[in-house]
Amino acid sequence: MSVLVSGAEAVLWDGPSADSLLVEDGVVTAVGTGLTAGPGTTVVDARGAVVVPGLVNAHHHMFQSLTRVRGQDRPLFGWLAELWPLFSKHDGAWQEAATAVAVAELLLSGCTTSVDHHYLAPTPGAPDPVDAQVAAARRLGIRLVSAVGSMDVDDAHGGLAPAALCENSEQYLARLSELADRHHDPDPSSLTRVAAAPCHPLAVTADLVRGAHEIARTRGLGFHTHLAEARDEEAATVRATGLRPLDLLAELGVLGPGTWLAHCVHLSDDDIATLAATGTAVALCPSSNLRLGSGIARVRDLVDAGVTVGLGVDGAASNDGGSALAEARQLLLVSRAGGVEQGLTAREALQVATAGGARALGRTDLGTIALGARADLAVFDVTGLHAVGTEADPLAGLLLSPPATARHVLVEGQAVVRDHALVHADPMELAAQARTAIARSRITTHTPG
Ligand SMILES: [Zn+2]
Numbered sequence: 002m003s004v005l006v007s008g009a010e011a012v013l014w015d016g017p018s019a020d021s022l023l024v025e026d027g028v029v030t031a032v033g034t035g036l037t038a039g040p041g042t043t044v045v046d047a048r049g050a051v052v053v054p055g056l057v058n059a060h061h062h063m064f065q066s067l068t069r070v071r072g073q074d075r076p077l078f079g080w081l082a083e084l085w086p087l088f089s090k091h092d093g094a095w096q097e098a099a100t101a102v103a104v105a106e107l108l109l110s111g112c113t114t115s116v117d118h119h120y121l122a123p124t125p126g127a128p129d130p131v132d133a134q135v136a137a138a139r140r141l142g143i144r145l146v147s148a149v150g151s152m153d154v155d156d157a158h159g160g161l162a163p164a165a166l167c168e169n170s171e172q173y174l175a176r177l178s179e180l181a182d183r184h185h186d187p188d189p190s191s192l193t194r195v196a197a198a199p200c201h202p203l204a205v206t207a208d209l210v211r212g213a214h215e216i217a218r219t220r221g222l223g224f225h226t227h228l229a230e231a232r233d234e235e236a237a238t239v240r241a242t243g244l245r246p247l248d249l250l251a252e253l254g255v256l257g258p259g260t261w262l263a264h265c266v267h268l269s270d271d272d273i274a275t276l277a278a279t280g281t282a283v284a285l286c287p288s289s290n291l292r293l294g295s296g297i298a299r300v301r302d303l304v305d306a307g308v309t310v311g312l313g314v315d316g317a318a319s320n321d322g323g324s325a326l327a328e329a330r331q332l333l334l335v336s337r338a339g340g341v342e343q344g345l346t347a348r349e350a351l352q353v354a355t356a357g358g359a360r361a362l363g364r365t366d367l368g369t370i371a372l373g374a375r376a377d378l379a380v381f382d383v384t385g386l387h388a389v390g391t392e393a394d395p396l397a398g399l400l401l402s403p404p405a406t407a408r409h410v411l412v413e414g415q416a417v418v419r420d421h422a423l424v425h426a427d428p429m430e431l432a433a434q435a436r437t438a439i440a441r442s443r444i445t446t447h448t449p450g
Contacts, residue, residue: 004414005038008048010383011396013351014370017137022052024376027190027413031076032370045416049384050408051395052342053301053351055113055377056325057358059284060225060263060313063117063134064268067439068318077231077293078161084318086160090442093119096130098438100137101431106323107224107314108143108418108429109205110382111379111407115143116284116313118225120150120200123170127350129176135184141425142417144197144377147175148198148225148360153209154261159241163206177216187221190413196223202249203237216254223259223363226250229272231295247272252401253407261361263313264289265303273299275435282309284362286329286355287316287335300336301343304353311358322419325380326381327404329354347397368393376414379407382421 004024012019014032023027038044038428069085072080100117107115117138123129131149138145146234151173154160160167168176177197185195197213199205207251210226217224225384229235229246247268250256256275276283286296303310314320314328329350337344347354359368366374381389383395387405391398399405410418417424439445 002101002414003039003042004035004045004411005042006045006047006380007036007038007050007054009050009380011132012370013051013053013396020361020371021047024414025410026270027376029370029372029374029376032372033114041094045380045409045411047409048381050380051399052346052370052378052380052397053111053399054355054368054370054374055379055410055412056111057311057355057362058112058314058325058330059261059311059358059361060286060315061103061115061117061323062066062119062316062318063100063367064091064119064121064130065316065318066099066102066323067435067442068094068444069321071318075293077295078284080293080319081161085166087444088121089163090444091130092124093128093130093133095438095442097137098431098435100134101141101426103425104138104141104143104144105426105428105431107325108141108410109382109406109421110324110326111410112325112402113144113377113379113412114146115149115409116130116146116196116225116362118148118150120152120198122173123152123164123176130179131180132183139192141423142192142412142415144192144221144367146194146196147180148196149180149200151209152200152204153206154204159203161201170206172213173209173217173358176211177213180215180221181222183219185222192412194222196225200225202246203234203241207253210253212257214253217259223261223380224255225237225261225263228262228265229267230290231293232267235267242382251275259363262310263310263315264298266290266298268299268449272446273302276303276308280309282311283312284313284358284361285332286313286315286320287331288321289319291335292321297311297335300332302343303344304349309357309360310353311361315408321438324404325354326399330400330404333400348399348407350400351396360373371381376411379435380409380410381405382408437442
């Protein structure tokens with residue numbers, strides 16, 4: 002199938018200025034000026050718009066889309082304590098409705114690839130919610146990395162969550178393998194991959210981490226977990242294990258290419274050097290870190306050290322939304338908290354939000370517009386009110402103006418957003434389904450403790 006994207010004000014790529022690009026069978030085959038279409042080619046109108054690589058969201062918890070406005074004034078661990086009783090009502094119907102909401106928000110913001118880190122144990126005997134997650138993502142058309150997580154240390158034994166949300170490591174490792182059998186497709190064109198993703202070093206045993214990493218290594222899956230998010234996390238990790246958070250992961254043997262760590266707010270100089278030396282990537286989540294008062298990651302230091310840096314919107318319970326473009330703007334802003342000379346440029350922030358995240362996921366063919374890259378593209382209108390005054394540099398204007406929805410979004414060259422609307426779903430229906438799931442789970446009646 003051939004697609005011509007034409008008439009753009011600008012295309013974000015490393016070559017000379019261009020206004021159009023050609024796609025054949027899901028791959029970019031030409032970028033240039035005034036490219037024309039042969040018979041049977043689908044034409045995507047990019048006049049009055051800029052074309053950028055589809056954004057890559059390297060950390061998310063889509064199930065949290067049903068639980069915004071909780072723990073409004075609490076830090077991470079207190080916020081979690083308020084949420085666990087709600088999460089205990091979680092099931093496949095919740096997961097499917099919440100995933101659809103999250104994916105819709107991401108697609109409309111120009112995001113074409115997303116991780117979903119799911120770490121709640123399934124109810125024994127019930128279908129695995131990860132199956133519902135994958136089904137919802139496929140229905141809407143995003144490229145998904147299903148990061149299958151777990152917890153096997155409950156809060157009575159130094160972990161984070163109640164026992165009902167935990168499972169033992171054997172159950173998890175068997176489930177991870179089965180889910181990889183069902184859903185992991187390493188073909189570059191596939192829309193679903195699986196990663197191994199223990200929830201958090203304090204919530205899992207060393208056996209679970211090592212077992213998950215071994216499955217990831219032997220099956221070619223990525224490896225993902227949370228690290229160094231909250232201010233009190235380092236002291237808690239040292240108390241529990243005698244090691245600082247990153248040193249603990251090093252001791253467990255999970256650092257290296259293929260591993261990416263969410264948050265990484267509280268890092269020492271040595272930690273940053275270790276990340277760079279081992280080829281371990283990070284997924285920064287600036288909005289979530291601000292909402293929970295966790296702090297601001299050392300963005301410039303990470304980039305300058307050569308660490309692979311991607312971006313994550315994180316769950317809607319801590320971000321309050323799932324716009325990847327808004328998150329890229331947030332990263333740009335927080336990177337300047339110590340002075341503008343320390344901050345990222347708009348193009349650097351866009352690079353983190355596209356190619357940086359893709360590389361964190363082990364992909365050099367995503368998050369970039371280049372010959373041979375997958376045709377995952379976002380087309381943003383620059384004629385509307387939000388973009389007035391950005392004419393001097395409309396690509397930088399994507400982040401130096403209020404975040405907009407994308408006009409068109411293509412995944413594998415196929416439209417998933419057309420004229421600012423989802424192709425495969427009605428947003429009001431998704432919202433109604435999500436509210437039905439909320440009512441069914443009876444989580445509206447929860448009173449903050
Ligand atoms: Zn997270």
